[in-house]
Amino acid sequence: MRIGLNLLHMHDGIGGVWNYVENLVSALGHLDKQNTYIVFVSRQSQCLVPDQKNFQKVLIRINPLKAGHRILFENTILHYYGWKYRLDCFHWFANMLSPFLIIPGLVTIYDLLPLRNPGSYSRIKHLYLKIVLNITAKKAKSILPISNTTGLDIIQILKPKTDKLYVLPIIINDTFKPSQKGEIKKFKNRYKLPDNFWLYVANFYPHKNHIRLINAYSDLKKQGGNPWPLVLRGDSGPDTGTTKALIKAEVKKLNLDKDVIYLPRLAYHELPLLYSGASALIFPSLFEGCGIPVIEAMACGCPVAASDIKVVKEFAEEAAFFFNGKSIGNICDAMAKLQSSTRLREKLTNKGISRSRFFTGERVVEKLLSAYKGSVS
Template identity: 30%
Template sequence: MRIGIDGRYIQDHFPGIGRYTYHLARNLAAVAPEDTFFLFIDPNAVNTRHDLSPFVEAPNVRLIPATAGTFTVRQQTALPALARQHRLDLYHNPYYLVPYAMPCPMVATLHDMIPMLYPEAVPGAVLPTAFLMAVRLTVLRARRIIVVSQSTCRDLLRVVPSADGKVVAVHNAVDDGFAPQSEGRVAEVRRRYGLDARYLFYLGANKPHKNLVRLIEAWAMLPGEVRAGAELVVAGHEDERYQQVYEAVTRLGLCDVRMLGAVRDEDLAPLYSGATGFIFPSLYEGFGLPVLEAMACGAPVACSFTSSLPEIVANAALTFDPHNEADIAAAMRTLLEDAELRRELSDAGRQRAARFTWRRAAEETLAVYRSIETAR
């Protein structure tokens, strides 16, 4: 097959979708040497995260310049023209906004339903009605819709029933670099961030559905003797529109909450590895990649029992009600005080994370492609 993959998302503006596209494309090329992959790349996009040289060296990958912007009307004509030029048998778009006039069968990936379920997380960016319209059009035009969890599959079918029969769940994966780090590497990163105490770690955005205010309030509920010698470390991209977390820290007079902001990708594995535990109170996730990364690094995990997270962690993590501050606090206390349980969760988490590989994701995605080829 001649398979087109929209690699324009391999750029800094799309960190999560870019990572998904990059690793999926690399592994597809490896598991399907008999197929040819045409990876559309925007040479003008800023890309400091991903090395494209493996694609240059791969004998069955062609890098195709595609300068039409990902949110432009121009992509509606430019990408179909490239598909015709390269005689594509199939085209895979890793996002819900697709070129609707593709001359070949199309696959699209839907990562979550946040604009519908938590519209306050994307104010001024994607209105729920516009998102729903775009998703319905994509479902209409695509032969298959790949979702990254069974939870997202249920969410999609609830609002777009016409996707039934087209939607397939293929789990995301954890990158190879996420593994327990050496004591020296952990110490170096802790020193650089000034993390002298033991800490519970959170990584993610500060958007409302991430539920960080309740996390801060739950931390404040812990008795002083439990928090003594420990810190709550919050890291991740900070959207300046959401100041509620800082306001909560100030209101509660907390000196043991560290707000790191965005951290370097290469520091993530050491930060996970050095944590006494990883805490993730999100109200909604399409998948929940930080939880999987933390488990792969050996961090004991406690997370919300909601949306996709129980599906991802199975029995390898503590779970709690994210709407209940006391329940969150109890999970944090357990992580801080129960060393034996931490060891059990660390072992179980590493075993669970090992099941989520990009090779497996590529093989399952390739099976989706083959099902379309067979049906033609």
């Protein structure tokens, strides 16, 4: 088959989506030598194309940050490219398909946040995304949610025409494993991190629930819990700058400036060192398509306390300590229990490493190849 991959929306500021797509495309390059892949990329995403004979890169001079220009291109000229390269099917990775697509289309859907939590968007953007998601559900030959939870949302809310849903979870590559102590020490010295610290890896969106976390941390400190410093690793941009400003204001109001550390953007190869160096991951997010940092942390031997939302429970199973993310008291109690119990942290570490081994490239690529075949049959 000749399979098109549309990576024009990709840029390194989109957080976990970048990791998800990078690992999936890399696994395709490693495991599938038979099909031919035509990959449409911008300068920002061209690094994602595997250096394999059956992968052909088509560089489009378009800025993925200018969504209007990209969407116009995808709905016009990209269709010509699909015909020119004689594609059998076309995989889109940005929650949407063009309504004008003639080639059998597959779409990766990460979550239905615009429909589950419309308040996160402006009224115009919410209306646009609602229309696009409904068109996509009717247009797609196969839909590729990244979790069973998202798959169920798609069936219940979008009512797609196709019954071909293939759940493709995150792939955890071999670099995510417990790091050597010497390397962890160098990493901590480089970023001036303390010996013990809480870690939260999440961009600064409202549903990531930083404000409740900051208040829970403050309560723990008031109770004499002597909490480890809290390290926040997340990007801010046009959609997140306001939320980050609110978080910083809350930190200042609660006199936690010396307790909260903001890490700059890290290179991808540094993430395993960050997780390995953390004493525990706290993950209070209220909505996720997957919860990638939870799986990455577990793979690196970092114990996890997480919000008890369905999708995180789906992926972590018994390998995380769960709490109600809407309750500041519950978050505080979870942090207190995890910090005070070495035995609990060791138990979660062992279970987490074992659970993370489920997310292999072989499992996911096998399903994806079935989806490609199914879309043209």
